[in-house]
Amino acid sequence: MFNFIANNDIDQFPPIEEAWDGIVALGGQLTTARLLSAYRQGIFPWSSANQPLMWWSPDPRMLMRPEEVKISKSMRKILARAEFKITLDTAFEEVIRNCASIPRPGQEPLEGEESGAWLTEEMQEAYINLHKAGHAHSVEAWQDGQLVGGLYGVAVGWNFSGESMFAKVSNASKAAYLTLVPLLGQLGFQWIDCQMYTEHLSSLGARLYPRQMYLDFLKENEQEVGIQGSWTHLL
Structure with a gap:
């Protein structure tokens, strides 16, 4: 029940x-x-x-340690050539609106429901408010001055929970993600919460862990403040 x-x-x-x-x-x-x-x-x-x-709160939980991220040779070349300009917290509302227009990996739309309807207007506004409070953050990928990909998530202490991503150009969201993950490791974040299993996340280095292990980490670090406020200056 x-x-x-x-x-x-x-x-x-x-x-x-x-x-x-x-x-x-x-x-x-x-x-x-x-x-x-x-x-x-x-x-x-x-x-x-x-x-x-x-x-x-699924069990098992899809998690990634920043130091275990897998970056393919092709993506290393894309990142080295700086095919995308990557920024932090410069267009949060644009990112979440774009994420709302595509389906979440692993979730099929219900009958009569549009793709991406899981990210309702109410939920979008809630995360925008969380961003304004300094706890939700976005990563943007730009090309020729246009926003072509990105992701957003929530930082609590030294844990970052990824929520959704979108791409209008091939590899745009992946470039944003693979720029963020090493940065989080450098800043001291210990876990990236990917929530549920997808093959895509697995290919990038995320793995399934027992939920209790993750909950124990959160409990032990519940007093940690982390890095609040705008992250624009971090990149």
Whole structure:
């Protein structure tokens, strides 16, 4: 049976051990306080326009250590030639709007639903507010002055949770991701949370780990502040 969250419960979630097939709870509001509480507990929202808001914590968990990233020879050449200009936190709203127009890897649209409908308008606004609060960040890939790819995610302490990416030009989002990951390692981030398994993420170095290992890390580091505010100056 699913657990439901009342709108006035700011940061309370049922025990993750009670998750049903990775779903911790249903309902609640996408406030900045609740989102931060969720990420600190290893929980993230994922739903669609035709479903109630769902809070997830899958087991096993798809994670990557920054030092284990795999960069192919072809991508090393692309990065060395600087085919894309990569920036941080310069166009967060544009990135998330573009991500909303494509389907999330591994999630098929429901019948009668448009691709990318999981990233509802409400969810977009919630992450934009989280970005304004200094906790959600974007990586942009530019070509000839045009935004052609990127990704966004949430930083809590020394953990970065990737949420979604998009590409209008081949290798654009991959260039953004493969620029971000080594940078996160240099800054002291220990984990990149990729949430759920995809072959693409596996090819880049992410692996499945027991959920409890990840939750233990979050618990041990719950007081860590990390790097808040704009990341524009970091690259």
